[in-house]
Amino acid sequence: MDGPVLPSPGARTAHRPPRGGRIRVTDGLWRLWQRVNRATSVPLALHWLEESGALANLRIAAGEEQGAYRGPVYADSDVHKMLETAAWELQAGPEDTSAVLAGFVSRTTGLLERAQRDDGYLDSYYQVAEVGGRYGRLVDSHELYCAGHLLQAAVAAHRATGETRLLAVARRCADHLCAVFLDGPGPGLDGHPEVETALVELFRTTADARYLTLAARLVERRGHGLVGRHKHGARHRLDHLPVRVAPAVTGHVVRALYLEAGAVDVAVETGDDELLRASATRWADMAATRTSLTGGLGSRQVGEVFGERYELPPDLSYNETCASAASIQWSRRLLLATGEGRYADLIERTLYNAFAAARSVDGRRYYKGNPLQRRPDHAEAVGDPRSRDEWFYSACCPPSVTRLVASLPHYAATTAGDTLFLHLYASMALSCAHAGGTVALRIDTDYPWDGTVTVTVERAPAGAWALGLRVPPWSTRTWLTEPGGARQPVAGDAQGRVVVRRRWRAGDSVVLELDMAPRLTVPHPRIDAVRGCAAIERGPLVYCFEQLDQPADTPVDELALRADTALRVRDPADLPGLGRTVTIEAEALAVTGPHQAGLPYRTHGAVDTRRPATATAVPYFQWDNRGDGAMRVWVPLEESGAVDC
């Protein structure tokens, strides 16, 4: 049952992943995501690996096909990420398509075996398109980035299915990297981190300490000008300051987040608390000042970079899909390392909002950028999203979605001492070795549509052990019913959890009821871009207003929420295009302002023209499944309830 991020026995972590059993999603939204992943997204991605030339590049490298290299320099990574996806999918359980997936893994592993050079090097771009250019321009080449994804695929295949052929390819590749970058001075550092975390994961799988040593070396050497000069500058390529001292996340978001994952992996495996603290400090600053309400990261489309503190434009932010996935991966590592609840909070926020919105409900199309506002009339906006696409020339995002969805159950739980913690709620069957025996749980919930989570112990060791249930910070009134007990109000502890310790018997169940009352959320006063606005949230879900749900005479751009509005929550229902959802109605105003002297400014004291309207919000993650109209999460808040007409 092992999944991504598996600290080795000697690692210094507060929590551990559950092991020695199985995690299986049984129903609900997660199950829907898994089904769509398996039935639609994965087959489509495999089609595109052919269509884009990514597999052909490897066949050309293997000498089995003629032709020119196609796609970006890092096209190999799309193949590797789909291998990783297929591995987690196969682990999740047999389905109609299992043979197809196994065939893909087997065939592609063979292809990689044949394409790999005798010295272990494997990168089709430098074997086909730029022969002799190997490691010549690491600032842009993505060679170690691609190698990293190969390693991660092999680790996934091994953990998921016991597969060893791909692991052998990965080991030859990693041995080659050790020879070049560890034994010698090395030709520099990759402009796109990723191999660091992959090397640690390979170390965890193989117990070959050289891989950990190399990962630590690559993390440590950053910030000393070894990446090479780039037009976007050293900050963009994460080479401006040593990882150990950099005070804040900066530069290209996905590069930064992958590097952080590697830094935490190295820190826990080497017991390097200073390195861990540095990463955790950057995480806290990122959460407090550079994170969209949806968990999306990256305020600027140009350069795909973090913004500065509180620079969080709803319309122009990039919030790349890969960044959402990478954020979840970094937070998962910090959750294991420290056991602190805030990391699970951000995982959940990101998962249900920025990440889930990237893919269409039908699993066919993806956003790379995930802004919190769309103005369809903004024809000239830089990278303004029009609609989702099946695939991209730079196709990093779709496989980032498929591999995370395929491995999602592994993010639900951790263990620490005698406590088994549940951090994310979905209908699941979970068994693992725990407290000297085997624990089997069944979790039943309609989360995130409903806040009730019922955990039933189906099998338990004889002695006492504890169940730790996360209470998200937004749940202001929470109730717990212990086996045979009464429904009691509870509050989370300092880490935002309630812990029930007892001698469990099969059939015992605990019921957690989270507060699903909708809430009006306002931004910190330093966020210029959404000053005077509010957003609606309910449970873990951020809501948005799509044009097609509003009255015909009320453009979303003219919408304002009354500060004293009631928020009416509709019962869960299947809506065309959205599937199961919960909509929320709010008392709103349509605001139009007169111009003064022909300009869009006027002397303070003049009054807007306002008329009442009812606004309807849907979960942000379900947006743009019914047409391409305007959308916004943040809407102006009218403190005064007065209405003109």
Next chain:
Amino acid sequence: MDGPVLPSPGARTAHRPPRGGRIRVTDGLWRLWQRVNRATSVPLALHWLEESGALANLRIAAGEEQGAYRGPVYADSDVHKMLETAAWELQAGPEDTSAVLAGFVSRTTGLLERAQRDDGYLDSYYQVAEVGGRYGRLVDSHELYCAGHLLQAAVAAHRATGETRLLAVARRCADHLCAVFLDGPGPGLDGHPEVETALVELFRTTADARYLTLAARLVERRGHGLVGRHKHGARHRLDHLPVRVAPAVTGHVVRALYLEAGAVDVAVETGDDELLRASATRWADMAATRTSLTGGLGSRQVGEVFGERYELPPDLSYNETCASAASIQWSRRLLLATGEGRYADLIERTLYNAFAAARSVDGRRYYKGNPLQRRPDHAEAVGDPRSRDEWFYSACCPPSVTRLVASLPHYAATTAGDTLFLHLYASMALSCAHAGGTVALRIDTDYPWDGTVTVTVERAPAGAWALGLRVPPWSTRTWLTEPGGARQPVAGDAQGRVVVRRRWRAGDSVVLELDMAPRLTVPHPRIDAVRGCAAIERGPLVYCFEQLDQPADTPVDELALRADTALRVRDPADLPGLGRTVTIEAEALAVTGPHQAGLPYRTHGAVDTRRPATATAVPYFQWDNRGDGAMRVWVPLEESGAVDC
């Protein structure tokens, strides 16, 4: 005394420029700008014409020097624009540097004569760097753009000093353009409009109707795909819709504004009311929905384009200096064409704010982009301005400033029937042929620091005639004292003017007192970027808050204005770095918000931490003359006056 924009006798315009006399600035801010222009900016620009290679390119084209072409493809235009500057400077009056300027004009005219091809073609890039590429990629080549600035320089030299040699060069160039683009089908249209307005001005100077015909043809042919394909699309190059029907300004701002100037010029000379109305409609939409409070135009740095309606970010807007100058040039044409006061209003707003801010007080350095907010910590912002520079690789902006400042007096007045209108106020001596005789006026004012304008008639024809004085829309209480009369409250007419018609005698004076009370200005509710903010204005000046004027413990980013604040105006004074200025003090708050659950969001109802502070504002146009700290025009407005501590 003729200046830029001189409609021909047959043109259909409501107003005319004053003619047959002289306009001379005698004192005050305009005189300071002129002095700095002459003493510092112009000599520095001439230095940079050599340093950058712009003059060397022409010498190479003339066969007088060896070497490679340097600079952007349109480097010739810098030379032409400085020729135009020198012409207006020589017209403005003799000073110590007049011989230097006359020498520059004479020498450079000789150089252009020798560089010009026998067929009239003159563009050093295509004569030196890309020989044979003439008219091969008009979408980018700027060949007609450069030719346009050559024509404008020649027209300026002729109007200013009677010079004819440069005019002969321009005519040969224009005759060549007619042969290529009028007599034949032509190789397309320039991706950067500018030659259209220049051809009409040359027609006005030479009475050669072919130039007007060619200008009309170039305006009319746009919007039919003749410019050629460009990565930024047809909208960016103003080739998406015919000029006659396009509903709104779009694309590259400076290109769009130069095209509008040409369209209005063609319209008034050909009596084409439909074309004029189309341009005026776009102007009104631009003013109402795409104009910064400073008059700055262009909401996006990438592509240097207009934003969509109400897209007016204070920090990210480009507001290019050339766009401010071009906006004033377009508005001047519409003012002459229609006589409507709103065009003078925008000219004044743009002149004293977006335009004037571009150059440092000492005349040495320029901004190309003029945003309304600077965050010094935003190291990775796209094109974030750091500080002004003396010159640029793409050096369009400095000569746009120098040529407009040199010709500024020509923008002050118009005539219509028996009325002589003053639209902009500065201490000036103005004489012109009017009402069957000669009118000579002296205007005394400390505008924009003070609102009192005294107009003294020094010479007048015997019969009755009228003086029309603009009353800006911000002057809510205006007073007028007619010769021998009492001080009376007045209001502007439908065009925002008071008109005094009488038989004038030498020594008669009229005193206009405009309302210089400072005001809090708020944005239209559709402007997302500055929602909940206010700005301070006084008279024609927009104010800003620079960090160095605020209390040490109050970062500009934490500043908020109390909605009920008094605005205390200091007396005009000389301040170090700024020269003469008027500062304004406001009651403010320093606002810091707690975070909730480690994120920059919280449930509505939580209260910010606020403490009182006094904020000091200076005129925006004087910003960044004393250091490179934070600056903002728009500051959050706190409707409630409550203070925590």
